[in-house]
Amino acid sequence: MKKKIYKAGIVADLSPNGSIHQQTFLRAMEMAGKKMDLSAAGIDLVWENDKATYEGGQASSKILVKKKADIVLGHFASAAAKGALPSYEEKGIPLLLPAATADSLTTDFQSAFRICSRDSFLVKFMVNCLRKKGVQTVFVDHDGSIHGKALSGNIINSLKRSRSVRLASHEADAADIIFVGSYTNSIAFAQKLKAGGGGQCLYFTDDVVHADLGKAIGKAANKIYVFGYDDYRDRPSAASCIADYHKRWKQYPNTYYLETYAAVQVLYQAVEKLRETGGSNLGSILCQYRWDTVVGKFRFGIAGESKVNNFALWVLQGKKLVKDKNQPKLS
Numbered sequence: 136m137k138k139k140i141y142k143a144g145i146v147a148d149l150s151p152n153g154s155i156h157q158q159t160f161l162r163a164m165e166m167a168g169k170k171m172d173l174s175a176a177g178i179d180l181v182w183e184n185d186k187a188t189y190e191g192g193q194a195s196s197k198i199l200v201k202k203k204a205d206i207v208l209g210h211f212a213s214a215a216a217k218g219a220l221p222s223y224e225e226k227g228i229p230l231l232l233p234a235a236t237a238d239s240l241t242t243d244f245q246s247a248f249r250i251c252s253r254d255s256f257l258v259k260f261m262v263n264c265l266r267k268k269g270v271q272t273v274f275v276d277h278d279g280s281i282h283g284k285a286l287s288g289n290i291i292n293s294l295k296r297s298r299s300v301r302l303a304s305h306e307a308d309a310a311d312i313i314f315v316g317s318y319t320n321s322i323a324f325a326q327k328l329k330a331g332g333g334g335q336c337l338y339f340t341d342d343v344v345h346a347d348l349g350k351a352i353g354k355a356a357n358k359i360y361v362f363g364y365d366d367y368r369d370r371p372s373a374a375s376c377i378a379d380y381h382k383r384w385k386q387y388p389n390t391y392y393l394e395t396y397a398a399v400q401v402l403y404q405a406v407e408k409l410r411e412t413g414g415s416n417l418g419s420i421l422c423q424y425r426w427d428t429v430v431g432k433f434r435f436g437i438a439g440e441s442k443v444n445n446f447a448l449w450v451l452q453g454k455k456l457v458k459d460k461n462q463p464k465l466s
Contacts (some may be wrong), residue, residue: 138177141406141417144199144207148187148215154313156211156391163233163388163395171403178406185215189249189281192218200226203457206397206405206417210393213237214266214281229418232404232439233395236341237285241439248421249437250394250401250428251364252444258289259339260446261362263463265300265311270336272301274309276324278316284341287315312339316351322351325359335454338362344390344447349454357421364390365447367430376429394443397428425430430449 145164148154164180173180183195190213199207199224207223208231210216216235223230223246232240232249236257265273271351275291276281290313294302303309312335314324319341320421328337329352337357344363352359366387367373375392380388404427405420412422425434435442448462 136363139203140177140179141409142203143178143402144202144204144368145207145252146185146195146199146207146215146219147208147211148191149182149184150186153371155212156343156389159342159389160209160391160395161209161232162380162384162397163392165384166315167396168192170379171399172405173399176403176406178402178428185210185212185219187212189214189218191215192220193222195219195224204228206231206402208395209233210235211281213240213285215280216247217281217437218241220247223360225384225417227418229421233390233398237282238289239285243441246418248401248441250398250430250440250441250443251391252446253440254286254289256444257362258286258293258463260444261290261313261338262293262297262300264362264448265294265359265465266297267463268461270300270311272303272309272311273311274303274306274335274336275315276306276315277314278320278324280316280320283316283320290315296453305313309335311336311338313340314410315340316342318342318345325352325357328357336360341390344449344456345391346386348456349380349451352451360451361449361456363449364430364447365395365458367445369433370429372431373429393429397426397430399426401426441450 147160185191185195185433196219202452206229211234213235224244230247236253236254238253277287294300321339337359339361341363343361355426381423405417409420448459449456450459
């Protein structure tokens with residue numbers, strides 16, 4: 136009997152000089168695809184560009200629906216995922232999210248299955264870090280993006296409930312500043328602060344965990360931290376994958392590489408499980424089984440979350456981004 140072919144939509148910002156995460160996404164797809172031989176497994180990849188925008192997500196999702204995708208992997212940007220999910224929801228097409236962190240993606244849509252963690256869990260980790268560091272007054276700013284507004288709002292609401300950290304209404308009134316935004320906009324904010332002579336401690340969020348951060352900022356006038364994801368180097372499940380990456384690229388993977396690799400593993404295993412059971416719906420398969428991946432073994436909960444919470448606080452030392460030693464343990 137001829138093996139059924141499953142179409143997997145693969146979508147992210149594929150524009151020339153696009154997202155800072157573009158290389159990470161492409162490398163993960165290349166190495167995971169070869170490792171698992173997706174073609175031999177009867178999985179055809181259908182590529183689309185969402186331009187990391189809400190409108191791009193809408194447009195690319197409609198194209199993938201027309202091309203009869205059975206499952207979709209990608210939409211790194213929460214804005215793009217938010218624009219895309221109504222189309223997938225209408226057709227019952229599951230979406231594997233390696234990097235989009237907005238809470239609403241899984242709370243509002245049953246078709247979303249998230250590998251990374253979500254904003255509210257990161258915020259809990261952030262507040263615990265600030266308390267442990269003895270931060271007393273903080274100003275929260277953002278870049279005006281959907282992600283920036285949502286995450287900064289979540290941070291502000293959480294800090295309002297905190298008895299130990301006070302929110303400042305103006306940048307000049309705080310010794311510590313949190314800026315939520317894209318990698319590019321965060322760099323611009325750091326440069327603006329440096330030019331203004333401000334000496335505040337500056338905290339960025341997940342998008343800014345990148346090996347090139349020190350080079351991009353140059354000599355900083357501020358102590359710079361980044362709340363983001365860990366590098367999984369102490370996880371046995373990721374050791375071989377990280378070693379393969381380092382051998383090929385002579386460096387360690389950036390944030391969301393392993394989450395994307397894990398999404399490909401889930402895709403591969405889900406198709407195999409569907410063939411074994413004789414089922415017809417990949418969405419229901421995703422809910423039923425435990426998945427063995429480079430970020431660990433997990434089940435998607437009722438809300439479509441993997442609950443893989445692997446956060447870390449990073450600090451810029453010279454031009455090198457390293458894990459800060461003074462951070463709370465994950466609960």
